[in-house]
Structure formats: C-alpha cells, structure tokens
Amino acid sequence: MTVPALAQRGVRAEPAKTVSSATGPSLREDLVGWAFAAPFVILFGLFLAFPIVASLLLSFTSFGLSDLQNPIGATFVGLDNYAKLLGDKTFWTALFNTFYFVVVGVPVTLAIGLVIASALDRGVRRFRTAFRVGYYLPVITSIVAIAVVWRFLLNPDVGLVNLVLGAVGIKGPAWLADPVLAMPSIIAMAVWRNLGFAMVVFLAGMQSIPTQLYEAASIDGAGRWQAFRHVTIPMLRPTILFMTVITTIGYLQLFEEPFVMTGGGPLDKTLSVTMYMYQQGFTFFHQGYASALAYVLFLIVAIVAFFQFKFLRSDDA
Amino acid sequence: MYDGSTAPARGAGRALGALAILASFGLVFAACGTNNKNNNGSAGAGASAVQAPAVSAAASVGGTLTVWAMGNEGVELKKVADAFMKDNPGTTVNVTPVDWGQAVAKLQTAIAGHQTPDVSQMGTDMMGQFAATGALEPVPANFQKDAFFESAWNTNIVNGTVSGVRWYVETRLLYYRKDIAEKAGITNPPATWDDLEAAAKVMKDKGGAKWGIALGTKNWQEYLPFLWSNGGAIPEGQGKFTLNSPQAVEALTVYQSFFKDGLTPKSVPEGFDITPAFVSGTHPMFFSGPWHIGLLDKAGGADFASKWALAPIPKKVSSTSFVGGGNLVVYKDSKNKDLAWKFVQYLTDPKTQVGWYNQVTDLPAVTAAWDDPKLKDDKNVAMFGEQLKSTKAQPAIPTWSEVSTAINDALEKMTTRSLDPQAAADQMQKAAESIGMGS
Numbered sequence: 001m002t003v004p005a006l007a008q009r010g011v012r013a014e015p016a017k018t019v020s021s022a023t024g025p026s027l028r029e030d031l032v033g034w035a036f037a038a039p040f041v042i043l044f045g046l047f048l049a050f051p052i053v054a055s056l057l058l059s060f061t062s063f064g065l066s067d068l069q070n071p072i073g074a075t076f077v078g079l080d081n082y083a084k085l086l087g088d089k090t091f092w093t094a095l096f097n098t099f100y101f102v103v104v105g106v107p108v109t110l111a112i113g114l115v116i117a118s119a120l121d122r123g124v125r126r127f128r129t130a131f132r133v134g135y136y137l138p139v140i141t142s143i144v145a146i147a148v149v150w151r152f153l154l155n156p157d158v159g160l161v162n163l164v165l166g167a168v169g170i171k172g173p174a175w176l177a178d179p180v181l182a183m184p185s186i187i188a189m190a191v192w193r194n195l196g197f198a199m200v201v202f203l204a205g206m207q208s209i210p211t212q213l214y215e216a217a218s219i220d221g222a223g224r225w226q227a228f229r230h231v232t233i234p235m236l237r238p239t240i241l242f243m244t245v246i247t248t249i250g251y252l253q254l255f256e257e258p259f260v261m262t263g264g265g266p267l268d269k270t271l272s273v274t275m276y277m278y279q280q281g282f283t284f285f286h287q288g289y290a291s292a293l294a295y296v297l298f299l300i301v302a303i304v305a306f307f308q309f310k311f312l313r314s315d316d317a
Numbered sequence: 318m319y320d321g322s323t324a325p326a327r328g329a330g331r332a333l334g335a336l337a338i339l340a341s342f343g344l345v346f347a348a349c350g351t352n353n354k355n356n357n358g359s360a361g362a363g364a365s366a367v368q369a370p371a372v373s374a375a376a377s378v379g380g381t382l383t384v385w386a387m388g389n390e391g392v393e394l395k396k397v398a399d400a401f402m403k404d405n406p407g408t409t410v411n412v413t414p415v416d417w418g419q420a421v422a423k424l425q426t427a428i429a430g431h432q433t434p435d436v437s438q439m440g441t442d443m444m445g446q447f448a449a450t451g452a453l454e455p456v457p458a459n460f461q462k463d464a465f466f467e468s469a470w471n472t473n474i475v476n477g478t479v480s481g482v483r484w485y486v487e488t489r490l491l492y493y494r495k496d497i498a499e500k501a502g503i504t505n506p507p508a509t510w511d512d513l514e515a516a517a518k519v520m521k522d523k524g525g526a527k528w529g530i531a532l533g534t535k536n537w538q539e540y541l542p543f544l545w546s547n548g549g550a551i552p553e554g555q556g557k558f559t560l561n562s563p564q565a566v567e568a569l570t571v572y573q574s575f576f577k578d579g580l581t582p583k584s585v586p587e588g589f590d591i592t593p594a595f596v597s598g599t600h601p602m603f604f605s606g607p608w609h610i611g612l613l614d615k616a617g618g619a620d621f622a623s624k625w626a627l628a629p630i631p632k633k634v635s636s637t638s639f640v641g642g643g644n645l646v647v648y649k650d651s652k653n654k655d656l657a658w659k660f661v662q663y664l665t666d667p668k669t670q671v672g673w674y675n676q677v678t679d680l681p682a683v684t685a686a687w688d689d690p691k692l693k694d695d696k697n698v699a700m701f702g703e704q705l706k707s708t709k710a711q712p713a714i715p716t717w718s719e720v721s722t723a724i725n726d727a728l729e730k731m732t733t734r735s736l737d738p739q740a741a742a743d744q745m746q747k748a749a750e751s752i753g754m755g756s
Contacts, residue, residue, distance in 0.1 A: 065449040065715055068429045155586050177584040179733075262587055265535070267729055282422060284719045285446060 059291035074288070081292035091293070093268050094276040095300075097183065101272065102251045105187045110243055112191060113198025114236075118228060120199070121206040132203070136196040143193070147260035150189045151176065154261075176262050179269045186257050186270055194250070198243055205239035206232060241312040245305050252301050273297050366474040369455040372658050379407035380653045382660055385424075385437040388417045390485075390643065393677045401663050408656060421446075428452040433648040435657040439481060441472045441641055442711055442718070448475035449715035449755065454647040456482055457658055460665070468640050469682050471553065472710040481644035482661050485670075485679035487606040488638045488704050489542060491628040492613075494601040497524040506628035510546075510571055513602075513631040517580040520601045529580035531591050531600040532572070535729035537711075537721045538639050539604055542630045543568040545637035545709050553712050558749040560724070561742035568633075569731060569738035576732045583733050592616045595625070604630075606641070607680055607701050627700050640708035642682065680705070715755035723748035 034041075059081055061067075061074040085091050116135060120128050138146060153160045154175040162172030175185040209232065217227045233240075254272040258264055264271035264279075273293065281290030386394045391414030398410040413434065415423055421443065427433045428450050439447060447453060456479040462470050465483050473481040491507065498504075498516060501524035507516040517529025533539045541551070549564030559565070575581045581600075592609070594600040596617045614622065630638045645664060647657040663669055670681035671689045680701060681687060687702045711717055724745050731741035 065446055066451060068425065068450045069431065069452060071429070151588060155588075156584070157586070174584040174586060177586050265587075265729070266584075266733065268726070279722075282425075283722075284716075285425070 055291040055294055058288050059295050061288045063286075063288040063291075065285045077288070081289045082296070084289065085292055085296060090268065090271070090276060091273075094271045094273045097269065097271055098252060098254055098273045100183055101187060101190070101254050102248055104184075105190050105251050106244065106247050108187070109191045109194050109247055110198050110240070113195040113243075114202050114240075116195065117199045117202035117206060118232060120203055122224070122228075132200065135199050138193045139196040141193075143256045144260055146193055147189070147257055151261050154185055177266055179266050182262055182266060182270045186254075186261060189261075190251070190254075190257055194247065198247065201239060201243055202236065205236045209235045237312070241308070244312065245308050248304055248308065249301055252297065252304070367455060367478045368460070369457045371458040372655050378655050378659055379405075380656050381409040382411065382436060382653060382656055383434040384410060384412050384660070385415050385434040386412060387415050387420050387438050387440075387643075389677055390438055390679070391415055396676065397664065397669065397673065398660075401660060404663075405659075410660060425450075428648075431650050433650045435651040435653055436645060436647055436660060438484065439644045439646050441469075441483075441644055441713075442721070444472060444481055444644060445475055445712070445714045445717045445755070447646070448478070448480040448713070452648055452650065453480040454649050454651065454654060454657075455479060456647075459658065459662060464665075464685065465682050466640065466684060466705050466708070468553075468708045468710050469642065469705075472640070472713050473644060474554070475713045475715075476555075481646040482665055483682035484643045484645045484664060485673065486640055486642040486682045486705060487608070487680055488640050488701055488708050489538070489604045489606055489630065490638065490700060490704055491630065492595065492603050492605055492609060492625060493628060494520070494524075494526070494595070494598060494624060495626045496624045497526055497598060497601045500524045506626060507602075507631055508628070510631050510633050514571075514574065514580075517575060517602060518578070521580060524601065525598070526601040527599040528582060528601075530575060530602040531585075531594065532575055532581045532604075532732075533728075534576075534583065534585055534732040535725040537724045537728065538641070540568070540572055540724070540728055541709070541711070542604070542638050543572050543633075546630055546633045546635050548634040551712055553709055555712075555714075555754060558720075558746055558754075560749055561739075561746035565745075566739050566742045569741055572728075573731050573735075573738055573741075577735070596621065607678065607698065610697050611678060627697055629700070629704050636704075636707055638704050638708045640705065640710045642680070712754070716752050719752045720749045723752065 058074075060076060060078060062077045062080070063071070063074040067074040116131075120131055152158075154162075156162055156172060156174035156177065159172075159175075161175070165172040173181055175181050213231050213235070214227055217231050222230065253274050255274040255278070258270040258272055258275055259278075262270045264275050274297065277290050277293040277297070280286045280293060384394065384398065385391070391412070394414075395412045398412050402408055402410055415437075420440070424433075424437065424439075424447065428447075433452060456473070460479075460482050466486055469483040469486050473479050473483065491513075493506065493516070497520050501516075501519035501522070503516055503519060505512075507513040513530075520526045521529040544550070544565055547564045547568045549562050549568055550559050552559060576583050591600060591603050591605070592612050593616060595603060596613065613625065617624070630636045645661045647654060647661065651657050664673070665683055667681070667683050667685040667689075670683050670686035671691060673679055674681055674686070674689075674692060680698070681692070687693065692698050692702060711721065714720070727736070727741040727744040727748070730736040730744070731738060736744075
C-alpha cells in the first residue's frame with residue numbers, strides 16, 4: 001500500500017513545495033515525524049505493549065519458578081487460571097475489599113474535593129494560592145512516605161491521633177490492627193492524599209464557568225446553595241465525570257497504602273486485588289495465575305469505566 | 318516478608334581484627350569426593366543428599382567474581398573480599414550490596430536473564446524457591462556436612478540435592494527481665510512450658526508489667542518452636558504435612574492460652590518494636606535472635622545489662638528452637654565456578670567465621686569456630702551456641718512462602734479471633750495439603 005502512495009506524494013511534492021503541507025506530508029516529513037516519535041514508540045512498545053501481550057499469554061500458562069530460565073517451555077493450561085480464580089476465596093475477599101475502598105473512597109474524595117474547590121472559588125479570596133498548594137502537596141508527596149507517616153499517626157500507643165483522643169478522654173482504638181477499622185483508616189488516608197487533585201481539577205472547571213450565569217441566577221433570586229446546585233454542578237458535569245472515572249480507575253488499583261501500612265491484614269481485611277496479584281506473582285511466583293488476576297482486574301476496570309460513562313453521560317443529555 | 322533472614326542491622330562493624338592469612342589454602346581443596354554420590358531422592362534427614370564431585374581448584378585459580386550480598390552483610394563483606402584478594406593474588410572479587418526488600422525480585426530477574434552473579438547470599442527461607450529455578454549449582458564435596466550445625470546444613474537440601482552452603486546462623490532464645498521476675502518471686506529462668514506460663518502470669522500480676530510476654534499474633538517463626546518442642550513436625554524434609562497432629566494442636570492450645578489469658582496483646586500494631594517495650598518493662602519476655610543483645614545494650618544503656626537474661630526455649634518434650642540465617646549459593650551461569658567455590662570455602666573457614674563474627678556479630682555456621690574464646694566466653698553468645706545444637710528449620714520446599722502464609726493466616730485467626738486450636742490446625746493442614754510441597 002505504501003509504495004504507490006509514497007511515490008504519488010513524492011511526485012506531488014516536487015513541483016509545488018508550498019502546498020505540500022496542505023496535501024499531506026512528504027516521505028521526508030514522514031520519516032522526520034517517525035524519528036521524533038521513535039523514542040516514545042520504542043519505549044511504549046518495549047515496556048508497555050510487549051508486557052501487556054506477554055502477560056496475556058502468561059495468563060494461559062502455569063508459568064512458575066522452574067520456567068524462569070526457559071519461558072518458552074511453560075505449560076499451556078488454557079483457561080485453568082481463570083477457572084481457579086473463580087473458586088479462590090482469597091480473590092473474592094480481595095475483590096470485596098477493593099470495591100469497599102472504591103465505593104466509599106471515590107464519592108468521599110470527590111465530595112470533599114468539590115466542597116473545598118467551591119469554597120476557594122466563591123468564598124475564600126485571600127491566601128487562595130496557599131490553600132491550593134497546601135491541599136495539593138500530599139498528591140505530589142511519595143505515597144510510601146505518606147503511608148509510613150500515617151502508620152505512626154495511627155499507632156495505638158504513641159500515635160498522635162490517639163494522643164489527641166486521649167487528651168479529651170477517649171481511648172483510641174488500634175486503628176490499623178482492628179479488622180473493622182483498618183479499611184476506613186486506609187480510606188481516610190487515601191481521601192486526604194487525593195482530594196488535592198480533585199480540588200485542583202474542580203477549581204479549574206469552576207473558574208471557566210461564565211460569571212453571567214451566576215449573575216443571572218442571583219437576579220432570579222437564587223441563593224448560594226441554589227447557585228451551586230443549579231449552576232455549578234450542571235456546568236461541572238463533564239469534569240465530575242472525568243474525575244469519577246480517573247479516581248475509580250486509580251482506586252481500583254489500591255496497592256501501596258495497605259502494602260506499607262497493614263501488609264493486607266488484619267485477617268486479610270485490607271488485602272486488595274493488586275496486592276493479592278503481587279503476592280501470587282512475586283512472593284509465591286505463580287506468574288501465570290497472577291497474570292490472569294491482572295487481566296480480570298483490567299476487565300473490571302474497563303466495565304466499571306464503561307458504565308460510568310454511560311450513566312453520567314446520559315444524565316447530561 | 319522474609320522475617321527469617323532480614324534480621325535488623327546488627328552492631329556496627331568492628332574492626333576486622335587480626336584475620337590470619339590463610340596461605341595454605343590449596344590444601345583444603347585436596348579433599349576427595351568419592352562416597353558423596355549415593356543418590357537418593359528422599360532427603361528427609363539429609364542423610365544422603367547429592368553433592369557434586371569435589372572441585373579440584375588449585376591454589377593458583379584466578380579471575381574475577383561478582384558477589385551479591387544483602388543488608389548489613391552486603392555492606393561489610395567488601396572488607397572480607399579485600400582480605401581474600403590479598404591472599405589470592407590475581408583474583409578480583411566485586412561485592413554488590415543488595416537491599417533485602419529487592420533481593421528476591423532482583424535475583425529472579427537475574428536468573429531469568431542469565432545475568433546472575435557468581436555467588437550470592439540467600440535467606441534460608443528462599444532456598445526452596447530458588448533451587449526450583451534450576452539456577453543453583455550443586456555444592457561440591459569439598460564442603461562436609463559434619464563441619465556445620467546439622468539443622469542449618471539441612472536447610473540447603475532441596476529435592477535431595479545440596480544447593481547452598483550455610484554462611485551464618487541465628488536462633489531464638491527467651492529474653493526475660495530478671496529484675497521484674499525477681500520482684501514477682503521468680504529466681505530461676507523459666508525452663509518448661511508451665512514455668513513460662515507461670516512466669517508470664519506473676520510478672521503481670523505481681524511484677525508490675527503491663528503484659529506477661531510478647532508473642533506474635535501471626536508469626537510462624539514463633540509458633541514453630543512450640544510445635545517442635547512438643548515433638549511435632551511440619552515435617553522438615555520431604556513427606557506429608559503433619560500440621561494438625563495431636564502435638565500440633567496441643568502446642569497451638571498453649572500458644573493461644575497466652576492470648577486468652579490476657580498475658581500478651583491480641584492486637585499488635587504494624588511495625589511494633591519490642592526493644593523499647595522490653596526496656597520500659599511493659600513486655601517483660603519475648604523470643605528473639607542474637608541481634609537483640611546489641612539492640613538492648615544500645616537502647617537500655619550501661620546498667621540495663623544486669624536487668625535481663627537469656628533462657629533456652631522452654632522445654633516440653635524437648636527444647637527446640639528455630640534456626641535461621643544466611644546461605645551462600647553459586648550459580649550455574651557463573652563463568653568461574655572454581656574460584657566461586659574457593660571464595661565460599663574461604664567464607665566458611667572457621668577463622669574467617671570468627672573474624673566475621675567480630676565484624677558483624679553474625680554467628681558462625683561452622684561448629685569449629687565456636688571453640689574460639691571470643692564466642693565461648695561470652696555468656697549470652699555461648700547460650701545461643703548451646704541452643705543451636707537443638708534447632709530445626711522450615712522445610713526447604715519451593716512452596717514454603719505459601720505454606721507459611723497459610724500458617725500465619727490460621728495463627729492470626731486463632732490468636733485474635735479465638736478460633737479453636739483444633740480448627741486452626743486443620744485449616745493449616747488443609748491449606749498446606751492443597752498447596753503441596755511443589756515437587
């Protein structure tokens with residue numbers, strides 16, 4: 001296909017160089033374009049596309065320790081890994097925990113982010129930049145460092161949280177070691193860390209809403225709340241959709257927080273799908289099984305994102 | 318993840334001391350490997366494990382070696398490598414320190430890419446997994462089983478082949494607060510299970526301690542000495558899992574009783590540090606390895622040493638502790654195996670082992686090194702040496718990380734959720750059987 005097309009382009013480009021950009025790039029420009037794109041394409045192919053395909057293939061094998069030095073020799077097991085997954089109690093526990101984290105964490109993160117954004121947009125005028133930086137700082141801080149610090153804060157005996165509670169006469173619980181409180185503790189940390197990003201995006205969205213709309217609303221007798229409810233929220237719908245999808249995808253891959261803070265415990269109450277995948281793949285070295293887990297998680301993310309788009313979009317129409 | 322091998326940083330490296338120059342190294346290699354080839358797959362007690370024929374490395378063997386070592390050992394090994402190079406002109410040993418947290422992934426990557434070092438340190442609980450990759454060179458007959466602590470040697474036998482050489486050992490003893498015990502009316506160290514329970518009770522009730530003892534809610538390394546001391550088994554070699562034997566159920570019942578009776582906390586925060594808790598006296602007893610001697614000296618100050626003492630693992634049928642530590646392995650992809658084994662032999666020479674103890678306080682795996690006054694005359698260290706004679710280790714099976722996770726899960730349910738010991742034992746057994754021994 002390329003040969004006649006390129007020849008044609010070459011012929012055309014010769015006589016009228018000035019119009020070449022209008023009729024399509026020349027071979028030379030093609031090559032230059034590819035050359036510029038090459039670093040990305042090569043890295044993408046090597047470190048993303050290839051592993052994606054390889055792990056799909058792996059998920060149909062029983063790839064384990066003894067196959068490490070001869071990957072081609074791994075035994076093909078068809079859909080066995082996927083079938084085994086359905087009967088794996090720990091997988092269902094991890095899936096439940098992950099959804100618990102998403103279902104509670106995403107709305108809370110977005111709601112608080114929205115409230116802070118609108119406070120900064122309509123209310124707080126002074127120190128707005130300072131607040132924005134303050135809320136955004138956790139987002140750009142290393143997650144592992146944050147998790148370690150939060151682990152100290154939540155320490156039942158010497159942690160700041162329980163010291164404060166103790167000062168007002170409440171005996172604080174063992175946050176991360178308590179099977180009921182462990183996941184809410186992790187959600188609290190994730191919300192604190194991620195609301196800065198939601199806030200920044202919402203704030204940008206709010207500031208692009210034309211002020212005439214608010215003026216019109218106030219002429220019609222709308223108060224602060226009504227303006228928020230009937231102007232800000234509808235105008236922000238695409239931003240909210242975007243943030244819901246992005247945050248959900250991120251939260252479905254919950255890993256570092258429990259990995260550092262609880263190790264998945266107590267009693268697997270904070271074990272996430274990604275953590276279980278890591279455990280299977282790199283601690284037990286069932287790479288085939290872990291790859292199947294990865295693809296199941298991918299499928300879940302795709303399905304969830306699809307429905308989010310569908311519902312939030314149709315509301316819009 | 319690798320509790321067995323990631324012992325906290327030991328005392329800072331002291332001077333290497335007068336490491337005697339081993340001029341006549343070649344002589345050691347003159348060993349003959351005749352009767353070490355009686356092949357037999359079942360190596361339960363390690364009686365007849367396969368070793369490669371002795372390598373006939375002349376004293377003149379030269380070349381370059383790459384050695385990976387982890388944690389503190391990785392930092393300190395360079396000095397020993399320098400001494401080795403001085404004794405063996407024409408050789409170069411490059412030591413690469415590897416962080417314990419990345420050790421497994423890094424080694425797996427190296428093995429997959431056939432880019433392994435010549436020699437590496439390896440946690441004893443990693444042996445089963447890594448031998449299963451087929452990347453480890455069988456140990457030649459230059460290394461004799463009798464020279465090492467038996468249980469330590471046996472952790473290197475995977476599927477009947479000796480795949481590594483023990484470098485250093487560690488075992489667990491009971492640390493207890495002598496002053497609190499005396500205050501509670503106890504004058505002798507707790508020697509039996511009954512003693513231990515009684516001591517925990519009175520130290521809490523009369524000694525003024527908040528708890529009686531610190532035990533892990535989900536730590537197989539703390540549970541196993543109870544199992545072994547009661548005559549139970551995992552087992553340690555090949556065979557069938559026996560995790561729900563009557564001995565196991567009895568051991569679990571006793572282990573659980575400390576939690577039930579409120580003698581040890583049911584909830585332990587992630588990252589809990591026993592050292593300050595022991596110094597302040599809230600937890601007057603705990604089980605740990607030799608590294609805690611240095612940690613306690615540092616945390617407790619000069620006069621604290623008189624307030625605590627060590628005791629062997631409390632006895633039921635026997636007093637059997639857990640043996641951990643580090644191994645040395647040589648990789649099949651090594652281009653210079655003769656020199657690699659020569660370096661391993663150097664590291665496991667009694668004199669080097671004593672020097673290594675002086676440098677990083679790693680306990681010698683070679684029994685002859687324990688005759689050195691440095692080890693023999695230190696009361697606390699000698700007690701570890703004594704306990705080492707009665708130790709066992711986890712089985713060297715590729716699936717151990719899974720089996721131990723299953724044991725921990727059942728332990729956690731039993732200690733924190735009051736799961737019945739029989740049910741916990743059955744759960745361990747069922748999980749272990751479905752995981753299998755991986756061969």
